[in-house]
Amino acid sequence: MTVTEDARMEAAVLERYGRMLLIRLFEAEMHRLFLRGEVHGTTHLYTGQEAVAVGVCGVLREGDWVAGTYRGHGHALAAGTEPQPLVAEMLGRATGVCGGRAGSMNVVDLAHGLVGCFGIVGGSIGAATGAALSAKRTGNVAVAFFGDGATNQGYFHECLNFARVHGLPMVFVCENNFYGVFAPMQQVTAGADIAARARAYDVPARLVDGNDLWAMTDAANEAAARARGGDGPTLLECQTYRHYGHSKSDPATYRPKEEVERWLARDPLTLARTRLLELNVPEGEIERTEQDVRARLDRAVEAALAAPYPEPESAAEFAA
């Protein structure tokens, strides 16, 4: 490998690590701002699952599409949504990416390929299936992010079959964090093998370590290449873990302590940072990336907190 290629590789992995950190810090800010009463309703933190969204979105190109879930802040940031309008959206401000009309669970950012985040379990799968119809015309790919709970929804089964029979350029990315709201996966998911469900529809499937950025990138590259090559959809079952409960009202006391500790010991950010050092990326470079991300987020939060709320009169504006 030449020196230039090395540098390019290093820049790419640092960028992805920085994006994972951005999601991690963003969610910490959401947690803090929620407790301060600045984030309203409820919110579902992506903390712990960062390598999945960043690994997948890292291989996407201009014109590709992404559909995320109600645990979607990570999907949006990975797709390229700027932190400032995303924070502002969480705060219900006029400068939010959706003008404060969407909130935490329903973010849309088409300018960055984000078809939307969907508040109903499984909704992202239908949306991405449709985006794949568009993507097929342009040589692009559509990605659906969804959780293990969504694999018991009609959307999952209907769209896997639909995408397969129509040969759609699509990647089904199941973020298996082993809990559907409060229920452990094995209690509510027959067979407890999501990849096997895809194979039943003749859709190639791969089990991936969802906490390993490099494993995610490899798997996503393979799936996206298959889609771009006209060979149809792929499912990636990405095993990962949410560091917090389902939503802000859930302390997640139903999870065994040793299970939580086991997963926290495999924190995707720690794993990625260690790997960067193993790859001889200078620690100074890593620290500079970390400082840049922190500063960028601080500026975003400060600006969002200073932004105005939407005018009440605009609530009724809807010329459909």
Added chain:
Amino acid sequence: MSALEFRVAIRDALAEEMERDERVIFFGEDVAAAGGVFKATPGLHERFGDERVFDTPISELALAGAAFGSAVTGLRPVFEIMFGDFMTLAMDALVNQAAKYWYISNEQASVPLVVRSAVGGGGRFGAMHSQIHGTWFQGVPGLKIAMPSSPAEAKGMLKSAIRDPNPVIFLEHKRLYSVKGPEGPELVPLGEANVARTGEDLTIVSIGRGVPDALAAAETLADEGIDAEVIDLRTLRPLDLATVLESVGRTNRLLAVEEGPRTGGWATGLLGAVAEAALHDLDDAWIVATAETPVPYSPTLEDAYMPDAETIVADVRARLGAAVG
């Protein structure tokens, strides 16, 4: 006399819009190779090819989700939910996604999709193939609900629906598919009711198959000295209240004829809206609707269930026979 058949009007509208705009695609269960179970769409697949006209699995939720997702990413999908009753299976994509998107995305993208379905009773199809689902969607901001009453309207309204920037639920009454009638204007705007017959004594409002029934009833009533105006709503949402109010301002009597139960129906909502806006104009206002039951199967039961020209005449006669003329 030129005679356009309703089912041909649907096909012509689709073909013309697909010719006009290559972003328009059409899909559904058995709509391509077979041309649809009501033979409304034969020939489109051969003409426009696999990528633009295709058959799908029997997966209504996937169809609706795919329509939504393709609509917000650059296509203009028209899809068929074979019988309106099957819309229950497509609700999340239509109600939570398609209807809300333009608003909650802060107008990042509109959702130019059309979902066509065959609806209505009288065909002996039984309770799960005979409902009219339009009213289920009436309380959903962001949707338009259109229901033509003639071949000319079918063509002009479907073309308008396909060009509309946001979701349109398009209802085709089964008992209209074989009806023939004159051609109409190229586009029939959504949201504008049509005064199908002028009259002085009474305003009868209906939609879809109810309009020819109301017109036939009005002819019979005319012979008895009752001069009925007939308004074809064309769309349930948006609802053209202004045209109804103008008419009631002259006739002072309002009858709404709905094929469906009055509880939660459009007729009840219409009477409420008219009362709110123009109570002083009303001498009388009432509804002819169906029983509060599923649509029954047996010919004697289904005929008793369905409002038609005769039930309208009998009802008007009983209600105001002595008061007019």
